Amino acid sequence: ACGDERTPEEPRKPAAAPGWLFEPAADEQEPPPPLRPSSALSGADRLDTPEIAGAARRLSAVQRGILVHQLMQSLPALAASGRAPAALRYLRAQAPGMTISEAEAIAHEVAAALALADAAPLFNATSRAEAAVVARISRAAGKPIDIAGRIDRLAEVDDEVWIADFKTGVTPEDIPDAYVAQLALYHAALSDHYPGRPVRAFILWTQTPKLQEIPARAMEAALAAI
Helix, strand or coil, X not given: CCCCCCCXXXXXXXXXXXXXXXXXXXXXXXXXXXXCHHHCCCCCCCCCCCCCCHHHHXXXXXXXXXXXXXXXXXXXXXXXXXXXHHHHHHHHHHCCCCCHHHHHHHHHHHHHHHCCCCCHHHHCCCCEEEEEEEEEECCCCCCCEEEEEEEEEEEEECCEEEEEEEECXXXXXCCCHHHHHHHHHHHHHHHHHCCCCCEEEEEXXXXXXXXXXXXXXXXXXXXXHC
């Protein structure tokens, strides 16, 4: 019988190892942490500290701001008639050293802010409190901005999207640049998330109380300046 006579294959020579295999790996640069919109500008990471009238002046501005924000977050779920009493119970539990007059002042301030007719759409059935936002914002000029933060209130109002930041003070003559920059970042992030839907940004001043819309041009300028 005749069989196929095959030439044995020569063993393959191992390929030469690439030079980079023996070089130490380069150190990886960690990306900078996301920008907090509340501290987008220098000094903006502090809680708002406008003048506090009456007995509330004795409270720490930080403590007062935290309490007001917590009440603004939780009280909208209650009927209007039950908000002030619920606020008083909460304040007595969370800040036992607070005087009755201090607690009453904060409770009535929050109840009045939530009762603003202009602000009612912010607290509709589709609204959310403390909406977490993580986004990369592209700009026409300048590097993209990575942000991570929380929007005090977000609501879908018909075909629009409303966002609001609560400030525990009276309405100033001029809105601080830091506040405009904060909302500009949120506005840009939400505009990308809701393409084709107008996004409107507001500050709800609790002590005045007043709902104040931030003009789109002001936010565009603030975003470019960050």
